[in-house]
Amino acid sequence: MKVIIPTALRKHTDGQNHLCVTATTVEDALKQVVTTHPELRSSLFDDREQLVSFVNVFVNDRNIRDLENEATPLTESDEILLVPAIAGG
Amino acid sequence: MAEKSLLAREETARYARHLTLPEVGTDGQVKLKSASVLIVGTGGLGSPVSLYLAAAGVGRLGIVDFDRVEYSNLQRQIIHGSDDVGRPKVQSAAESIRRVNPLIQVDQHDEAFTSSNAMRIGAEYDIIIDGTDNFATRYLVNDVCVLLGKPNCYGSIFRFEGQASVFGLPGGPCYRCLYPKPPDPGMIPNCAEGGVLGILPGIVGTIQATEAIKLILGIGESLSGRLLLLDALEMKFRELKVSRDPKCPVCGDQPTITAPIDYDQFCGTPKQDTSQSPWDIEPTELKRRMDADEPMTILDVRQQHEYQICNLGGTLIPLDELPTRTDELDRSLPIVVHCKMGLRSAKAVQLLRDAGFTDVSNLNGGINRWSKQIDATVPTY
Ligand SMILES: [Zn+2]
Numbered sequence: 001m002k003v004i005i006p007t008a009l010r011k012h013t014d015g016q017n018h019l020c021v022t023a024t025t026v027e028d029a030l031k032q033v034v035t036t037h038p039e040l041r042s043s044l045f046d047d048r049e050q051l052v053s054f055v056n057v058f059v060n061d062r063n064i065r066d067l068e069n070e071a072t073p074l075t076e077s078d079e080i081l082l083v084p085a086i087a088g089g
Numbered sequence: 090m091a092e093k094s095l096l097a098r099e100e101t102a103r104y105a106r107h108l109t110l111p112e113v114g115t116d117g118q119v120k121l122k123s124a125s126v127l128i129v130g131t132g133g134l135g136s137p138v139s140l141y142l143a144a145a146g147v148g149r150l151g152i153v154d155f156d157r158v159e160y161s162n163l164q165r166q167i168i169h170g171s172d173d174v175g176r177p178k179v180q181s182a183a184e185s186i187r188r189v190n191p192l193i194q195v196d197q198h199d200e201a202f203t204s205s206n207a208m209r210i211g212a213e214y215d216i217i218i219d220g221t222d223n224f225a226t227r228y229l230v231n232d233v234c235v236l237l238g239k240p241n242c243y244g245s246i247f248r249f250e251g252q253a254s255v256f257g258l259p260g261g262p263c264y265r266c267l268y269p270k271p272p273d274p275g276m277i278p279n280c281a282e283g284g285v286l287g288i289l290p291g292i293v294g295t296i297q298a299t300e301a302i303k304l305i306l307g308i309g310e311s312l313s314g315r316l317l318l319l320d321a322l323e324m325k326f327r328e329l330k331v332s333r334d335p336k337c338p339v340c341g342d343q344p345t346i347t348a349p350i351d352y353d354q355f356c357g358t359p360k361q362d363t364s365q366s367p368w369d370i371e372p373t374e375l376k377r378r379m380d381a382d383e384p385m386t387i388l389d390v391r392q393q394h395e396y397q398i399c400n401l402g403g404t405l406i407p408l409d410e411l412p413t414r415t416d417e418l419d420r421s422l423p424i425v426v427h428c429k430m431g432l433r434s435a436k437a438v439q440l441l442r443d444a445g446f447t448d449v450s451n452l453n454g455g456i457n458r459w460s461k462q463i464d465a466t467v468p469t470y
Pocket of ligand 1: 265
């Protein structure tokens, strides 16, 4: 399945706009992403390994906070989106 | 005798294409005429929003901005022209608006939108449009909208990416339901550091203006409860669901935020001449040390492309690489860290001190302030 990387974080993925993972939960998928691209870690997780509050994780069009958070199950056709807060105007 | 018409003759001529549109018509045009919209920020987003709402005949527009027009604005802030550089943005914007439509009222608020004036200014308008360029004001606009019960037509941009939604409608979410807290300064670059495609605010701003018009007319499906994401590089729009969070600190069932607060101390664009780090040094002090040839390392924590625009000849280690590259720095020398404005370097100073470096200071105001106060040949951006 695809993890869509927003522009703000693409410098940590060599410019790739998505990464492919094989995972059964959101937690699993995010772990794989920060393992293959360690520079992403500080943008996604705080010192206590919690997801930072200014990046939302969506599975397809649903926020994982409205699903089962990081335990949200995934199927192969799911798309995971990382949506950081942006402030430009 | 015929009933006095609701629109003057010059209005029926001007708005003819609205009047023949069944969803607007004369009734809708009268609604637009009697509506008032506050546009916070007269920059990339505020430009198209103001121009289109003016053209559409929204009777009263308020514009808030404390800034002056700079050359670096003109690549995207189409309400201002080359001749306006140096003028207050609200003045330049009001002139453009009047040129588009002299029949409407424009209120100029030539001041920063802060916790002390936001409620007073916001209360005068039906709808508030968030066209700001920093997290501090975005959170303020959101909170004020919730506290006053006004819709917030939200839009935000970064590089090639945009977001749009409507917050603060009854039953719908607010910005804090989506992002409860602003990020720490330096975690996310602002437009000045990250760059932005000049056309992008044109796309996102017209979406915000469209939502405002729909709310005034009471037609269509509002973006409330949906976050529209735009990736201009792929030219792809995505739509995500956003639900109201009953635990939201401002719009939740037991709100903890009951009055506007300023986030300036946490985030946003730094003000000149104010402390950014406990270890600040003034540009004049760095100049003195440089002139005296005092041994030191000047550490530049910006990105490579920023270094190419201008630099002080320092060692370049971008902030995000600093944690793994501290061994490249000489611990026996004093270190002066700088970035563009002083926020990223303040973070770097803390990071180096935490890593055991003892003589580390922050160039207050960054290379931009250096350019203004010490060496005008250093380009600003
Ligand atoms: Zn809320």
